Amino acid sequence: MESSRLHRDIPAYDEDIDFVMLASQDPDFAKVVDPVTKTINFKDPKAVQQLTKSLLKRDFGVSIELPDDRLCPPVPVRYNYVHWIQSLLDTTSDRYDDRYDPDRKVLGLDIGTGASCIYPLLATSTRSQWRMFGTEVDSHSLDFAEHNVHLNDLEHRISLRRSTCDGPLIPLGALGLKQIDFTICNPPFYSSKDDMESGYALKAAPPSAVCTGAEIEMICEGGDAGFVCRMVDESLVLRDRVQWYTSMLGKLSSLHTVVARLKKAGVKNWAITMLRAGSKTRRWAVGWSFVNRRPRNDIARDSDISHALLPLPAAQTIATSLKAQDASHSLNAILSGLDLRWNSATGIGFAKENVWSRAARRKHLRQKTDLETSGGAEASNTVTEDSNTTQTSNDNGQEDATLGFKIMIEDMAVTVRWLKGEDFVLFESFCSMLKRSLSTRTQS
Template sequence: MGGKRKRKNGGERRGTHPRNKYSDNPPDFGLLASLYPSFEPYVFYSRDGRPKIDWTDFNATRELTRVLLLHDHGLDWWIPDGQLCPTVPNRLNYIHWIEDLLASDIIPATSADDDVKKGFDIGTGANCIYPLLGASVLGWKFVGSDFTDVAIEWANRNVKSNPHISDLIEVRRVGTEDKLHNMEELQNAHKCSSEGSLDASSTKARDAGLLASPVPETHSDAKKSYNGPPILLGIVKGGENFDFCMCNPPFFESMEEAGLNPKTSCGGTPDEMVCSGGEHAFITRIIEDSTKLKHTFRWYTSMVGRKLNLNILVSELWKVGATVVKTTEFVQGRTSRWGLAWSFLPSSHRKISSHKNEDNNLSFMLEGLQRQHGAFHVLQSVQSYLANSGASCKLDTAAFTVDITASKDQVDALLKTEMHNKSEAVSYPDELNPSSSSNDQRQMDALRFRILVFQQIPGTLLVRGTLLDRTSSISGLFSLIFHHLEEVLINKFSTGRVSAVSNIRR
C-alpha cells in the first residue's frame, strides 16, 4: 500500500476493484505524514527512498486507517486498543463487489424505483467500517449488528462522529435473550424436519414461508457447530427487507490459529476473530438463517478466508436450493480473501456454460505440505505437468513463477489425458473445439498464462493463475486447465484431507 506496485507484464494491480479509489492511486505514506503530524512518527524510508510503515505495529495500522478515512472519505473514526483494525482498500473492494451484484440483472431489483440500497452488516464491530464506507461512498443505508458492549459503544461513537451520514446507519444490539430464542427456534426446526412431521403451527409457519426445508447437516461433529450469538434470524425484524447482507466472519477456531501471521498486526479480540468451528461453522449458520429468511434479502454475502471452505460452502448452497451462487477473490498484498454471494430469488439469467467463465485470475491453497516440500518443488511439478503436453514453460525461480504458452492441440491433449484418467470424455463448445478450427488457425492461436506460488503460513502455499492473453480464442479454457492443475497438485502434495471441490458453479 505504500506505493504503486507495477506488475512485470505491465498489467493492472490484481485484486483491486477498478472503481476502488486506491486502484490506480495507492496511499502515499509520505504525503499523509506531511499532512497529518499524528501519522508522521510511524513512517520511515527504505534505502531506495520509499516511505513505509511497520505492519506489525498495531498503532501504525490504526493510525493509517484513521487518516485514510479522514483524508479520502471525510470520516472521523477511532477504535480502542486491541479491537480489529480494518484495511480501507480491502473493505472498499468488498463494497464495490456488492455494488456490482446489485447493479447486475442476475437478480432483478425488488423495488420499482431507485430506492436507496439497504444493507445489513453482520458483526459490524467497534470499527463499523462497512456502514461508514457504504454510506459515505454510495449513500447506502445500513443496519450494523453486534453483541459486545465495546463494539456497540464504539460503533455508535463512530456513527455519531459523522453527522452527515449518521441518519443512514443503525447499530443494533444482539442480546443474550435473542441468542436463547434463536437457538431454540433453530433446534425445533431441525427436530421437526428430522422427525419427518410437523405440528399444526409449524405447518402453518412453513406454508407462510417462515420456515424452510430441512438444511442438510454436512458436519455432524458437535465441536464444528456454531453456538454463538444469533446472526440474522431473530435479529432481522418482521417486515424488514434488505438488498444485501455482508460479513467479515470470525475466520479462526482459536487465537493461536489467528496469530499465525507474524508480519501484520491488525488487532482483533476473541469475539471478533474466533468462534467454535471457525468461519465454516459461522457462514453455515448464515446459510441456515438465509433458508428461513429467504426473500428478505436480495443477496446474502460473506467474506471467506480459506479457498477450501469456499468450495465446500458453494456446494452446500446448491444443496439448500440457492438460485444463484457467485464468488470472487479479494487480494491485498500477499493476503487473499474470497467473496461468497447467493440468493433465493428467481434468476433472470439462463445457465451459462462453464467455458464462458470470465475469471482471468484464479487461485487455491495447498495445505498440509510436508517439510521437504516448498514453493520450488510445487513450481517444478507445475512445469513438469504442463510440459508433458508439449506446452512451452518458462520457469523464473527468483519470482516463483512459471509462464506457460500452449497451443490448441496441446490444450486438447492435456484435457483429454485428464478426462481419460477419470474415464470421462472431454467436450468443447463449437467455438472452442480444436477440431472445428483450421490447422493454420490452431497453430497460430495459443493459451498464455502464468502460475505464481508463494508461502502463506508454514505448511500452506498459495497458487495463483493469471491469464496473460485475454484476446486468445481459447482463453475460456484457462479455468479448465487451472482446475485440473489444482487437482493434480492437491493429490500430490496435500496430506491428511480430501481434495477440495474445484469446479464452482457460476
C-alpha cells in the first residue's frame, strides 16, 4: 500500500476543486454532490468530511476516519503548507542546489496533530524518506490519529505521543530526539469564545462551511499569535536543534505579532508566505531558523505580504551588457583572483570573510607571490580541471564560511543568490564588488 504513494510530485493546490471531476473519480464523493448545482452542502458535516476523504484518497493514496466532534481539515490549504515546508527544506539543504534530494532523511514534529493526523500523513505520503512525530493533548483526538496511522500502515514512519497543556510545545527531550528538521503546527486561532464569535461577526459573510472543531482545537491563551510566540521562546533555547520552526496562522494580525517577536529576539533568518487554496481560503505561514542557510526569495518573501514583514532579500540581479559566455569568463577571472572557494561548474562559492576589499586582495596577492617565489605556486591557488574549482590552500571549504553564494548567468544579467550567512551587509558588499568589476570589464 505504501509503495504506491512514494515519490509523488504533487503541486500546490491553486484552483478551486473541480467537484464534477472528483465525483467522476470517486463514487463516494458523487453521493454528496448536488446534481443540479454541481457542488456540495458545506453546512453538512458528512459532506465536508467526504470531500476531505476523497481528496486524500485521490491525490495522496491516504485513507482516514474522522469523529463528528473534531475538526475536519480542508486538504488544499493543509497540503499547501506541507508543500511550502518541503520547498523551505529543499532550498536550505547542505547540498546548496535548491532541489529536492530524494535520499535526504528528514524528521519533522507536528505540534497538535489532531484527530486526522493530516500533516504527518501528507508529509510521509509525498516524501519517501520523511518520518514524523506528532504530539496531541486531547486523548480523543489522539485515539483517532493513531487509528489513521494504522489505517495507512505507517506506524514505522509516524510516531504519536500524548502531551500536556502545561508542558513544552517542542519536547525534544521527552521524545528522545537530539535534532529534527522542522516543526509543523496549526494552533488554535482564537484566544476566547468572545474572540471567536467576534471573528465570525467581522466576516463579510457567514462562514461558508460548518465547523465541528472542539473548544480545545479552536481556543488557547493568546490565540494563534500567543501560541506561536511561545514557540519562539522555546526556540531561543533549542536554537539549531531544529532547522526550521514553522506554524500556520489564521489572522494577518497574528503574522504581524509573530514577526515583531522574531525581530525583537534577534532572529535574522525567517520566511513567510500566504497559503492560498482556491478563490476563498487564505491563511499565513511563518518559519524561522538559527541555521544560516537562506531560502530562495520565492519561498521566503511572498509578494502579496506587506514589505515590512518580509525578511531580507536573498538575491540580487546585476544588469550587464555582456552575453552569457562573456559574463562567465569575466566572473571566473574576477573570482579566481580572490581568496575564496568557487566552482564555476555549479556557480556556487563560499568565502570566510570579505576577501574582495582592496586590503584583502593586496594581502592575498602578497601571499601568492611569496609562495610562488618559494616554489609553492601549486599550494597557493589550485585549479581542478574536471570541476573548474578554485580554492586557496588555507580554505577548509564551506563549513566555516560566513558567505555562501550562487551565481546564475544569462545574457545581459547576472543573478547572485545568497545561500549562506547572517551578514546581509557582507552579501551586499559582494554583489556591489561584482557589479563594479563587471562594469569595468564591459567598458574595457
